[in-house]
Amino acid sequence: MSEVPQAIVSCRNVWKIYGPKADRIVGTPDADLPREELLQKTSCVAAVRDVSFDVQPGEVFVVMGLSGSGKSTLVRMLNRLHDPTAGKVLLDGDDIMQLDDERLREVRRRKISMVFQHFGLLPHRRIVDNVAFGLEIRGVEKEEREAKATDVLQVVGLAGLGNAYPDELSGGMQQRVGLARALATDPEIMLFDEPFSALDPLIRRDMQDEVIRLQRDVQKTMIFITHDLAEALKLGDRIAIMKDGRFVQIGTPEEVVAHPADDYVADFTRDVPRAHVLTARTIMRSTDGETDFAGDVPADAILQSLLPLVVKDERPFRVVDDGTQVGIVDRTAVLAAMVEA
Amino acid sequence: MAVPLREIQQVADLTLVPHVPVSPWRRRAVWAVATVVVLALGMILFSGGFPDSLTVDAARPFNAFSDWVITHQRTTPLFVDFLVPLKDGINAAVDHLVLQLERFTWLGVLVLAAAIAGVLAGWRMAVLTAAGFLAIGLLGLWEDSLHTLALVLLSVGVALAIGLPVGVLSARHPRLESVLRPVLDAMQTVPAFAYLVPLVLLFSIGTTAAMIATVIFALPPAIRLTSLGIRTVPETSIEVGEAFGSTSWQVLRKVQLPLAKPSIMLGVNQTIMMALGIIVIAATVGYPGLGLSVYQALQDLNVGAALAAGLGIVILAIVLDRVTHAWSERGRVRRGSTAIRVFGWSVSRRVGLIVAVLAVVAAIVIGRQVLRQQIFPTGWTVSIAGPVNTAVDWITRPDEAIGRITKHITDLGVNYALDPLRSLLLGLPWWMVCGGAAVAAWAASRRVGLAIASFLLIAAIGVFGVWDIAMDTLSQVIVAVILSVAIAIPLGIWSSQSDRVQRVLRPVLDVMQTMPQFVYLVPVIALFAVGRVPGVIAALVYALPPCIRLTDLGIRQVPAERVEAAVAFGATKRQVLRKVQLPLARPSILLGVNQTIMMVLSVVIIAALIGGGGLGLAVIQGLNHDPGRGMVAGICILLLAIVIDRITQAVGQPTARKAVGTEHRIGWLFGPSRMRGSAVQVGVQEIAMDPREEEA
Numbered sequence A: 001m002s003e004v005p006q007a008i009v010s011c012r013n014v015w016k017i018y019g020p021k022a023d024r025i026v027g028t029p030d031a032d033l034p035r036e037e038l039l040q041k042t043s044c045v046a047a048v049r050d051v052s053f054d055v056q057p058g059e060v061f062v063v064m065g066l067s068g069s070g071k072s073t074l075v076r077m078l079n080r081l082h083d084p085t086a087g088k089v090l091l092d093g094d095d096i097m098q099l100d101d102e103r104l105r106e107v108r109r110r111k112i113s114m115v116f117q118h119f120g121l122l123p124h125r126r127i128v129d130n131v132a133f134g135l136e137i138r139g140v141e142k143e144e145r146e147a148k149a150t151d152v153l154q155v156v157g158l159a160g161l162g163n164a165y166p167d168e169l170s171g172g173m174q175q176r177v178g179l180a181r182a183l184a185t186d187p188e189i190m191l192f193d194e195p196f197s198a199l200d201p202l203i204r205r206d207m208q209d210e211v212i213r214l215q216r217d218v219q220k221t222m223i224f225i226t227h228d229l230a231e232a233l234k235l236g237d238r239i240a241i242m243k244d245g246r247f248v249q250i251g252t253p254e255e256v257v258a259h260p261a262d263d264y265v266a267d268f269t270r271d272v273p274r275a276h277v278l279t280a281r282t283i284m285r286s287t288d289g290e291t292d293f294a295g296d297v298p299a300d301a302i303l304q305s306l307l308p309l310v311v312k313d314e315r316p317f318r319v320v321d322d323g324t325q326v327g328i329v330d331r332t333a334v335l336a337a338m339v340e341a
Numbered sequence B: 001m002a003v004p005l006r007e008i009q010q011v012a013d014l015t016l017v018p019h020v021p022v023s024p025w026r027r028r029a030v031w032a033v034a035t036v037v038v039l040a041l042g043m044i045l046f047s048g049g050f051p052d053s054l055t056v057d058a059a060r061p062f063n064a065f066s067d068w069v070i071t072h073q074r075t076t077p078l079f080v081d082f083l084v085p086l087k088d089g090i091n092a093a094v095d096h097l098v099l100q101l102e103r104f105t106w107l108g109v110l111v112l113a114a115a116i117a118g119v120l121a122g123w124r125m126a127v128l129t130a131a132g133f134l135a136i137g138l139l140g141l142w143e144d145s146l147h148t149l150a151l152v153l154l155s156v157g158v159a160l161a162i163g164l165p166v167g168v169l170s171a172r173h174p175r176l177e178s179v180l181r182p183v184l185d186a187m188q189t190v191p192a193f194a195y196l197v198p199l200v201l202l203f204s205i206g207t208t209a210a211m212i213a214t215v216i217f218a219l220p221p222a223i224r225l226t227s228l229g230i231r232t233v234p235e236t237s238i239e240v241g242e243a244f245g246s247t248s249w250q251v252l253r254k255v256q257l258p259l260a261k262p263s264i265m266l267g268v269n270q271t272i273m274m275a276l277g278i279i280v281i282a283a284t285v286g287y288p289g290l291g292l293s294v295y296q297a298l299q300d301l302n303v304g305a306a307l308a309a310g311l312g313i314v315i316l317a318i319v320l321d322r323v324t325h326a327w328s329e330r331g332r333v334r335r336g337s338t339a340i341r342v343f344g345w346s347v348s349r350r351v352g353l354i355v356a357v358l359a360v361v362a363a364i365v366i367g368r369q370v371l372r373q374q375i376f377p378t379g380w381t382v383s384i385a386g387p388v389n390t391a392v393d394w395i396t397r398p399d400e401a402i403g404r405i406t407k408h409i410t411d412l413g414v415n416y417a418l419d420p421l422r423s424l425l426l427g428l429p430w431w432m433v434c435g436g437a438a439v440a441a442w443a444a445s446r447r448v449g450l451a452i453a454s455f456l457l458i459a460a461i462g463v464f465g466v467w468d469i470a471m472d473t474l475s476q477v478i479v480a481v482i483l484s485v486a487i488a489i490p491l492g493i494w495s496s497q498s499d500r501v502q503r504v505l506r507p508v509l510d511v512m513q514t515m516p517q518f519v520y521l522v523p524v525i526a527l528f529a530v531g532r533v534p535g536v537i538a539a540l541v542y543a544l545p546p547c548i549r550l551t552d553l554g555i556r557q558v559p560a561e562r563v564e565a566a567v568a569f570g571a572t573k574r575q576v577l578r579k580v581q582l583p584l585a586r587p588s589i590l591l592g593v594n595q596t597i598m599m600v601l602s603v604v605i606i607a608a609l610i611g612g613g614g615l616g617l618a619v620i621q622g623l624n625h626d627p628g629r630g631m632v633a634g635i636c637i638l639l640l641a642i643v644i645d646r647i648t649q650a651v652g653q654p655t656a657r658k659a660v661g662t663e664h665r666i667g668w669l670f671g672p673s674r675m676r677g678s679a680v681q682v683g684v685q686e687i688a689m690d691p692r693e694e695e696a
Ligand SMILES: Nc1ncnc2c1ncn2[C@@H]1O[C@H](COP(=O)(O)OP(=O)(O)O)[C@@H](O)[C@H]1O
Pocket: A018, A019, A045, A046, A047, A065, A066, A067, A068, A069, A070, A071, A072, A073, A074
């Protein structure tokens, strides 16, 4: 067996139930009741139910779900802003429920930081002071933290705005500050709770590109919450689809689009421009003895790029990964994959 | 899908029961006739008033206690070790402060006040403060003002020293908050008069009783607005603090307190204004100063002197209010920048501070060494009392126009409103009056508990033997409330429909709300002499601003889409008002009415100072020579206030208990105090607060 690298964040059967006597519900049949019935019967809301996943270092893990599906609650259990009702949250293999207050604060100060949906900037502080907030809490001297904050502002493209106040900035710029604040403590893990939902589409796209660029440059582990499938597909190495507190599917963007786990996911992915997501690898099949190939295509080529090729030539193409042939695709396979919903 | 049972039932009702349209007016008419019949029967069949056989001598134990205090205060440890040293300490502190201010000389005090105002709130406020103090000096009120200022400053200091930490604690510990809430409720509902008597019982007449009363009166806004400010810090901001690893102390210092600052500053402002507002009441227990001058002048019917001292209080109030207000505004705008602007120059704060300190030192040195005047020189003062009295005498001569008009109004008020109503209340058997309270409580809240409590508490007033004077007070309250609301709501509606009207009204209301309640007593005795009518008029005028403001605000806060929706369906302005704005503004307007009632009650009580009689008079007599009766009257004021307040609070939201809870809190937040525009905003913000918070 090959060595499995240790997950940097993992959840093991995590539950979060709000309401009276919430801890008595997990493990009883009530836990599986639909939302309304559970509320009627116990006046509890099960926000997160039995969620398990592992995130590898450097991975961007996206959790996608509609409003109220429990995403914010889930992400807040990763830094223990909320305590899980049941289950375990492990950071580098350590159970965070075992941390005392002091050690938990250390984790929050150094290891894990967060970007908030409505930015969460403190209106009474200048931009630099907002960015330096985490360092200030950690006890870093004023000069040092302001220098660091100024650097980070540069990174997110806000150089020179340090003396402004949050309400003088546009929404997109405010969220850049939020991003800078989360980067300034140089954490290993960054949590994003729907950071771009409140922004206009164009600005949102800029910000997504910014995150992709950052991820390339600084290689953080990111756990990213969104209700926007396009955003999930664009950013995520892997995506978890959440519904009513449960993960209904975890997989790469392609897997989710190509093989939705159920109707719910299929419904979501129906309108996805499949040509931009699916790759040759997903739709290829193994050879049944053909020898006449039109050419080679890389395994991670998206359908969009295959289209012109298969239109011109009816013969199959070899799908090649690292120089070896892993399968074949042809016109029928490409077209079928694009129309299939 | 299953159809809910209730809807099936409704459909069944619709089909089975023939629909008989009942016009609301007809229904109201039926109710009115029924009420009149019941009242008439009650008056005819039963004897009115409260039977002596049911009363107890409630005054006796208090008098006994008073005697006990007098005989034991030199021996009992509670007094020897605690109350007496406390009293001596407070006396010494106040005396010392007055002495110190005198030593600074008038010039020193004037410059010191201006310098503080300047450093805190900018040079304009320094000029305003200097002008205010100069005016006080010129009016010959310097010495009185020093006493008043000393009491206000010390009381506010104590109130803030207690109120801010308690407010922070109560925001962070919901359990403490739920314990404190009823205590603060009581402190704010009860007119200050009611708790003077017990203080006098313990400390006798003098500075200590005055100062403790002032602290009690001024404390609630400090606690409440601090707590409110901290509780309304957005959840996300706190999460931000926690997510970056803050300790709870760091969250408090770096997130909650800075974000709560506007609310806390408003609390400071309110605390100061409350303290200033009570000083005439402090005068009734013998504390010298502007309050005592007003009090004595009112007793002597010396309108001129009362007006002069009243003017001094108004000047102090305006200065303190504007300065603290500008201070909090600046805190919001300035944010960390360290420059002060003077006549367009930008001066660094440190330089400003140094200049201020130098100016103060120079002024004190000049005052002591050159002018050698501790008190504002009498040669420079102008007395306005004489001319004012002459003018008032002339105006109110019964054969002149104004005198005739005011005489006429007085007669109308007494003959057609106050007397008939009092006769009605006294003519009805007591249980019908109590029953009326119970019915009102039930109609307002649908809670049997409140109805029973209302019945019993009102009956207790009778049992304590002050039924007649309580009904006298009640009749004045009812008349003043009806008139006040009848003026305020239309004005509020008008102001909501026209920005111009609002612009004109706003500064007027601001000034009205800055003036302490008893100041309203002065002009009314000038016009209406003494009696119940001037008290009622003072009360109704004093109570106008919050109701006008809340009506206006409630209507203006109706979301624009709702109004647009109505307009889109072709509604006229009138229809929009009647069918959309007024119904949606109802909670706000009812809150205004509640405020009106509580404010009217507090003024009607102190109107005893100008011949209003009733429970207030019993308190004043109690303070002077009959503590037992004063105490009983105080308790009955409290009972009346609680019943009236609970009932009117409940009217807002009859069924949804959660909503009652919230609104309730806002009502209490400002209690019978004055309410500023921004305070209203804070309150209404709380109406809109997340219901989740309410459950916690
Ligand atoms: N503090 C709370 N108390 C009770 N219920 C809550 C609380 N926070 C969230 N919920 C409920 O939990 C569910 C999930 O909420 P949330 O995690 O905020 O969802 P999302 O972020 O996906 O929109 C929702 O139904 C919400 O009403």
